[in-house]
Amino acid sequence: MTDRPNRQILLAERPTGNLEESHFKAIDSTIGEPGPGELLVRTILLSIDPANRAWMQGRTYREQLGAGEVMAGGALCEVVSANDAPISPGTIVWGEPGWQQYAVLPANRVLPVMARGPLTHHMSVLGITGLTAYFGLLNVGQPKKGETVVVSAAAGATGSVAGQIARIQGAQVVGVTGSDDKNRLLERDLGFDATVNHRSETLRQDLAAACPNGIDVYFDNVGGRVLEAVLPLMRTHGRVVCCGSVSQYDSATPSPGPAGVPGQLIVKRLRMEGFLVSDFIGEWAKAQEQLAAWVASGEVKVLEDVVDGLESAPRALVGILAGDNVGKRMVRVAPDPA
């Protein structure tokens, strides 16, 4: 059996400043057969996330990415063949093939996906970002009816779902994005009560006007300047859900933290808490069932941003760091299996 041609995108160079497309390189390689306990998978939909950039900084929950390696990334894949592994060819799995057409993965490092509805939903609202919104908001943020919830990167994959779940809980929901177009979309289609543009020179005043009762829960996807503007508006016993810090990812060195830490936390008894969706893996199925029900009833609208072709992946990632996506960005590498 001859090896199979395999297009790959490498991280050619680790960025020292802003990430650019030129930091990547596409090459033609080949891939062999899986060994015992392994699967050969075909990448169908590749997930594009700001966290991909953070992995290049070496300060996260995984190994730092090195120059010359296949760019890392999660994806929905189809199992092509299995070697002494209990997953049948044709199964759809979530795994980490990286930015390439095919990968060999240990069978115990993938999660079979019971596909229902469009496959893209298993990347967006039922995928990691939707689950992140669900557990971050409900388990860490714990909004109560009538409270004010602010969500940053609110038109993004996680923020758009977090905001809608907060609305379903009966909270007043205020979205922060960097675009008036996105803000209109959130208010018109997704039921956000108000929105603020973080590029405004009067960010803090705008936030104060949008949150006349103060802020009970801040679902933070960005860190930096927005976090700094939010802290003085937090109410006593407020909660900050530390989900992401996109504003800090696209550089080699992080900026100082937000003023008000820890002062604001002390005087207002705030809780700031980080979490990873993988900590809740035992509850994923239940959460997916709830999310699917909300989608079916129309209570949660799904925002997706699908880019075509593996070679578009570098552009898609550079763009997401500038906030040019609306909803969950993914790259279609191969058509859905029949």
Next chain:
Amino acid sequence: MTDRPNRQILLAERPTGNLEESHFKAIDSTIGEPGPGELLVRTILLSIDPANRAWMQGRTYREQLGAGEVMAGGALCEVVSANDAPISPGTIVWGEPGWQQYAVLPANRVLPVMARGPLTHHMSVLGITGLTAYFGLLNVGQPKKGETVVVSAAAGATGSVAGQIARIQGAQVVGVTGSDDKNRLLERDLGFDATVNHRSETLRQDLAAACPNGIDVYFDNVGGRVLEAVLPLMRTHGRVVCCGSVSQYDSATPSPGPAGVPGQLIVKRLRMEGFLVSDFIGEWAKAQEQLAAWVASGEVKVLEDVVDGLESAPRALVGILAGDNVGKRMVRVAPDPA
């Protein structure tokens, strides 16, 4: 009945930079009789705390202090006379007379103290600072046996008690102070396992060496540079108890927050949480009983730093901001009642 002479210390001028003794002014005043529902109290022991300085910044849980006002402060007082109030003359109470010999206070704004042992203990280990250590460490920090607990301002009133309670819980306790003398005292007399001097140029490396397994709980009294050095050493699911940010109090404008917020919180799922001891007022009596038992058994040693005379109060406060105290600093304004 003639009014009683009353020496007072005013905040003459609100500081714009470091606090100095010249920002205060002593004057001779008089005080009248209490109105209905009020008490006339004599100040016995005045509490000197870094938070006194923070009150001048206007960013806390109480009104900002203004120039020309009697300097605010908590104290143990003796009730001299009561007007239609259910507290007998001679009772010892905790209240807020401010920096003066006598004050008229509403009877519902003082807490009677069931004095046992030295009165100073009701200012230190059984007072606000001891209770702050107790609730902050046990309710917010929740150290487990074998975990590593780092305490900053560890020779201070709160830190010295927090560290000893952590030791009683079976944790490895590492103290941070700005003085090698204090560090020797903590290791020799208070059972700290290790100590670090925050003035070291290799602070982060020193901390790493003192905490070979990383840090599970950080009891933070100082914020700023020490907090920034601690965050990268925190272990997954670690807790930062936000108790004070002394490093930020002695200026008119706060510095930027610590780098690593929120990044470190996300990747390591940390919880940073503020609290105020007054939130636990219903549990104070039980906590005081436990603390008194630990003092009686010798498991908790009490560090006190008593300065004589009301007019020493400005110097005592300026000094505590520079870290010149060992244990709970207080000013003796009048002798203990017979």
